[in-house]
Amino acid sequence: MVIREIELLFYFRLLIQTNQHMKKIITFITAAFLLLSNAFAGNNTDEKILPYPIHQKKLANGANVVTVPYDSPGLAAFYIVIRAGSRDEIEPGHTGFAHFFEHMMFRGTEKYSKEKYSEVLKSTGASANANTSEDRTLYHMTGSADKLETMFEVESDRFQNLKYSQQDFKTEAGAVKGEYTKNSASPYNQLDEKISETAFKTHTYAHTTMGYFKDIVDMPNQYDYSIEFFKRFYRPEYATIIVVGDVTPERVEALSEKYFGKWQHGNYVSSIPQEPAQTETRYTHIQKSGFPPYLSLNYKGPAFDDKAMDMPALDVLSSILFSEKSELYKKLVLDEQKVRFIQGGAYDTRDPNLFSIGSSLVKAEDMQYVKDEITKTLEAAKTKKPDAQVLADTKSHLKYSFAMNIDNPTSIAESLSHYTWLTGDPESLNRLYALYDKVTVDDLVRVANKYFVGTALTVATISPATEVGVK
């Protein structure tokens, strides 16, 4: 499965399936459904946002082991993060390969054939799957804590000893094509592909995690490359094992040592081509009638960073400018009813990515008006400092959103995985929320000036018109 960012709940009924850009956008505004009130009930900013200690132990081979005991009697979430994704697809003709490889991981080993693996997995009674995005591939299962050792055994076996035939390899490629086929019905997915390749010219973020259809059709012929891919990335230095729930660090660390301790360290490091600064506004468009007109403005943003102020400030600012509480939302959606929804936010990725604003319009002829209104809002943010109370309310919103969501082992493990693939350290979660507390109105003005620049913008539209039609 391909996803970008935290898997999100539906936005309201306007979309059956949000595209990947929208997912991120929505992530920030509505899906920050994530935390626990006692962490900051007393406004004590020294306390961590996650009210449970994160136990970490690095194995000698470089694999990191993360345990968070949590009161979920009999249940445990077991996650393995591999810090490689479509960002690492640097050779031409191999777009979509990280995701394809995620599929191959279910094709068996000498000890556990794919049939046997399925049977053992079924016997654990777990909810298990995997997904891939730009920077990482994530394997997860949530099930009975008393089946933890079985989970460790089968996972360690396939991560170290994966072995599939040429036949299995060729066969699995069709399932990936099937995934592309099902996704392709959504114009948002089609636009996502265009935005990526328009906004990026040299960095691998120029292609989506799903990859190009022509590369997917050619996948059955790439067996040798797949062996190389496994050797490069399925190594302990790329891996973090995360267990949350009815467990102790001692037990998780002992199981990790027992099952992953002999995993051989590798030596591959991807050399990702860096994106040169964008110097002109770019445009891309999909002509589509019978579908709500859509406008997407994509500015080049920063990479995720848990020490610098840019990303936290942009997160706070996007909530102030584009959430349902924002002036712009109220004007365009509630008062004028020209827009069905509007969302905005920055991507969390390892390298600089996009700050995207997406808006579904009632009428295509309002496209220029809506773009102008969004631009006016962004320009105003460069000089006008938000009210101190608005800033305080937004910080409160972010924290309580987090608190509300971490009420089960799976969502805590999801959250830890997110920050692990971004920086390699799950504590980044706590650091990011500590930074939110420190964001000032001056930071908001500074990042608005730094990032909302016309020459760094990619405009993308869906409408019945033959071309973009906005300036």
Place this chain on the structure above:
Amino acid sequence: MKSKIISALIILFATLTANAQDVIELKMPKSNKIVIKLMFRNGSICDPKGKEGLTELTTSLITEGGTKELTHSQITDKIYPWSASYSASADKEVSIFTFEVPKVFLSQFYPIIKGLMLTPSFTQDDFDRVKSNQQNYVDQVIRASSDEEYSKKALEDFLFRGTNYQHLVSGTSQGLKTITLEDVKSHYKNFFSRSNITIGIAGDYTPDFLAKMKSDMNALSPVVPVIPAPAKAKMPDGINVEIVSKDNALGSAIFAGFPIDITRAKDDFAALMVANSWMGEHRKSYSRLYQKIREARSMNYGDYTYIEWYENGGGNMLPAPGVPRSSNYFSIWIRPVQTAKGLKGQYPELSDISIGHAHYAFRMVLREMDNLIQKGMTPESFELTRDFLRSYMKLYIQSPERQLGFLMDSHFYGRKDYIMEMDKLLAKLTVADVNTAIKKYWQTKNMDILIITDKTEAEPLAKSLRENAPSPMSYSNTLKSALSNDILEEDKVVEKYPMPVKSVKVVSSDETFRSTEATKDSKGVLKMEK
């Protein structure tokens, strides 16, 4: 008519018991948040004829509008720092309002809950906005976003044609156009009443708080609503296919089904659950159809079966609460398979094929179903699947919101705790019970099949289906060279497997979900009242 009297009696009985108020409590002393769910027994089956979509529009206007004291915008401002949230969902037989708030803000949030439920503002401006979004969904979004979701909803329209279960919960294109603000106000008064509410609450709340909420909810409308009896689908006569033709579909999305006279209310459900899990557990690689169609042949992304409605299968990995139904059907989901146009473009060696993989895929489904019905599950498969379910079902209720939701659904089915009761039933189940249930509830002779596909595929596929023509698999040379002899030999059987189709109709995408009138006949209407 008889059923109307019976249902009126049921409602009367429900009203008498509801005077004591239906309350589902889930005490969670360690929880830092409160979840409140208000469930009304009034889904889209209560939509008046010609105003399909009214129930959902009413629920949406309550949550997307304001109260007597506060506009929608003022509510947003007020709850923003607390990150409180609320939403409404309507289904065929229930409407549910869900509120979540950090415990520390409950007392400040509660007046808003009360205001939304008891004194919704129902302004013309909010109405116009919310209705426009709903109309947009029915007119455009459902047709042009996910062919899988589209095929699922279109199958329901096909299976329940002419009944109150036919139309989308969101309504029909024509029906929505006629709905006025006055309709919403009167629907609210007539159907969102104190006699058909169930109150659910989870978290660390006080008895005083609950007592106040119960007392306040007694101020809902006193009307005793006349809830129509939920329609049963008529068992299709033979295999009937409807193909929806659209521009530029990359694949053929398939949903098929037939009615089954069983719900969670019956103990047999546990047995059928085991059979279904083995045949097609949602998003699981170890089920039979997945292994045959996706894993062995690489035809698509997945293949699953269902013995009840499964909300948002494209997004949810685990079943969601909040969609209990008393009218049930078995369904088969074949995720999009390749079309002839697509395959020809990908592989020169397939330039002479006339249809893609849909016909073959469905023959495989029929064969696997027939095999299971005839031979039954083996004791080993039964044990493994039963044990899997006993563990897996506990994952349905990981969060307080889900736990409360499943408890409220249990109540709908006349159970106290569905998850725990099924566990007990599963524990004492035998393979013979499962095989008996398979024979009792499953068959392959009568079903409706809905296929969304490209306009170039529609007619050739219809012809192939009508003629029961052999449908050999068309593999690329690369893939064919990789497949084992066993698979290729099995293909020879499957490609000719009998699939006697009684009728095939090709319709344009524009014709779907327009109204229920166009497809209603007197037979269907009569059936609704049986």
